[in-house]
Amino acid sequence: LPARLSVLAALGAAGGERIKVQGWIRSVRSQKEVLFLHVNDGSSLESLQVVADSSLDNGELTFGSSVEVQGQLVQSPSRMQNVELKAEKIEVVGNCDAKNFPLKYKERHPLEYLRQYPHLRCRTNALSSILRIRSEATAAIHSFFKPSSKINGSDENFFNVPAFLTVSGQLHLEVMSGAFTQVFTFGPTFRAENSQSRRHLAEFYMVEAEISFVENLQDIMQVMEGLFKTATMTVLSNCPEDVELCHKFIAPGQKDRLDHMLKNNFLIISYTEAIEILKKASQNFTFTPEWGADLHTEHEKYLVKHCGNVPVFVINYPLTLKPFYMRDNEDGPQHTVAAVDLLVPGVGELFGGSLREERYHFLEQQLARLGLTEVYQWYLDLRQFGSVPHGGFGMGFERYLQCILGVDNIKDVIPFPRFPHSCLL
Numbered sequence: 271l272p273a274r275l276s277v278l279a280a281l282g283a284a285g286g287e288r289i290k291v292q293g294w295i296r297s298v299r300s301q302k303e304v305l306f307l308h309v310n311d312g313s314s315l316e317s318l319q320v321v322a323d324s325s326l327d328n329g330e331l332t333f334g335s336s337v338e339v340q341g342q343l344v345q346s347p348s349r350m351q352n353v354e355l356k357a358e359k360i361e362v363v364g365n366c367d368a369k370n371f372p373l374k375y376k377e378r379h380p381l382e383y384l385r386q387y388p389h390l391r392c393r394t395n396a397l398s399s400i401l402r403i404r405s406e407a408t409a410a411i412h413s414f415f416k417p418s419s420k421i422n423g424s425d426e427n428f429f430n431v432p433a434f435l436t437v438s439g440q441l442h443l444e445v446m447s448g449a450f451t452q453v454f455t456f457g458p459t460f461r462a463e464n465s466q467s468r469r470h471l472a473e474f475y476m477v478e479a480e481i482s483f484v485e486n487l488q489d490i491m492q493v494m495e496g497l498f499k500t501a502t503m504t505v506l507s508n509c510p511e512d513v514e515l516c517h518k519f520i521a522p523g524q525k526d527r528l529d530h531m532l533k534n535n536f537l538i539i540s541y542t543e544a545i546e547i548l549k550k551a552s553q554n555f556t557f558t559p560e561w562g563a564d565l566h567t568e569h570e571k572y573l574v575k576h577c578g579n580v581p582v583f584v585i586n587y588p589l590t591l592k593p594f595y596m597r598d599n600e601d602g603p604q605h606t607v608a609a610v611d612l613l614v615p616g617v618g619e620l621f622g623g624s625l626r627e628e629r630y631h632f633l634e635q636q637l638a639r640l641g642l643t644e645v646y647q648w649y650l651d652l653r654q655f656g657s658v659p660h661g662g663f664g665m666g667f668e669r670y671l672q673c674i675l676g677v678d679n680i681k682d683v684i685p686f687p688r689f690p691h692s693c694l695l
């Protein structure tokens with residue numbers, strides 16, 4: 271097997287081992303008798319320096335070509351890297367026509383430019399860093415939950431019966447939470463959002479958790495904050511170079527903004543308080559803030575700024591704004607449910623969650639009001655057989671990556687973004 275560059279990059283010293291590497295040429299520098307190549311295999315931001323005798327160059331060693339290099343791993347005389355590869359044999363596996371290659375040598379292409387080339391953009395430092403972080407964050411999220419998890423496959427079946435793409439795994443998770451006290455699921459989720467915004471996709475990944483025997487919203491919020499902070503800290507310590515690249519080139523200042531989020535306690539305000547805050551600043555908004563109306567992106571952004579750019583939980587939303595399964599707060603004229611959204615800097619809503627209505631009669635009334643009793647008989651059943659107070663949340667994984675990396679457009683943190691009228695690949 272070829273050596274992985276991530277492993278070589280971590281080596282402090284080399285003693286002449288003979289190895290083989292495979293990857294793509296990131297740079298070529300030719301001197302009179304020697305040729306320096308940088309080869310990258312995607313496992314690390316760092317490329318391996320290959321030093322070759324000019325005689326090994328047949329003219330095809332160009333930027334973007336794929337190569338296999340065999341040689342000796344030696345100590346590098348330069349301070350740029352610890353080790354380098356003294357090439358004995360270089361094979362061009364696939365050459366690259368520089369004239370037509372949309373990625374230009376030594377250019378830093380803007381993310382919008384790269385978006386036109388979903389099939390090639392992962393060859394750049396920016397996208398490959400983001401995608402390595404994405405992979406690391408997936409693992410970090412799994413390990414946050416792992417000690418007590420059961421994964422629920424939420425895909426729908428299609429043997430001659432109508433099938434639907436899942437919009438959320440929540441109701442299935444609630445079934446599981448009737449037997450396992452802490453469950454989560456993490457997978458693709460589909461929404462026919464007719465939106466071209468910077469934070470909506472038609473296919474996104476969602477992390478959802480459901481916890482049984484909770485006492486109040488605090489119990490849920492604690493897990494939300496724990497997930498955000500623990501997963502982020504794991505990512506920061508497992509791929510510091512990739513994160514640094516994003517923070518330096520994609521979102522200057524993001525490192526400090528993220529540190530600020532990590533070291534402060536997240537704030538909590540009620541929906542009613544949020545509306546009061548927004549009303550005092552209503553001249554700033556296109557949509558007039560009003561009790562009973564949904565928060566718009568502009569409102570969410572204002573609230574986060576108002577709270578000192580620390581993530582803020584907004585709790586207890588009007589009953590009329592939220593789905594039937596949220597727990598009734600039974601609180602008089604301004605009737606609310608125990609819902610919680612977490613708003614974060616740069617993105618707005620990152621998590622949505624709630625306590626679920628575990629009381630049979632309350633749920634029965636809500637379902638009857640909406641004419642859904644028949645469809646959700648099984649769901650109502652759960653409240654009849656050993657019901658427990660429970661609650662949970664969903665976190666948009668792409669929005670999470672946007673938030674920690676400071677990436678402005680959601681289309682740049684997923685390999686193949688799907689959104690209305692566009693399916694480039």
Ligand code: 4AD
Binds near residue numbers: 439472662669
């Ligand atoms: O707020 P949402 O719709 O909540 C639910 O689906 C609940 N059933 C989850 C639960 O309690 N188990 O979605 C949760 C999060 C949002 O806060 C947002 O971050 C993300 O999913 N999200 C999207 N991300 C990208 N593109 C979209 N179209 C999204 N819609 C929601």
Ligand code: MG
Binds near residue numbers: 611619621622
């Ligand atoms: Mg929501």
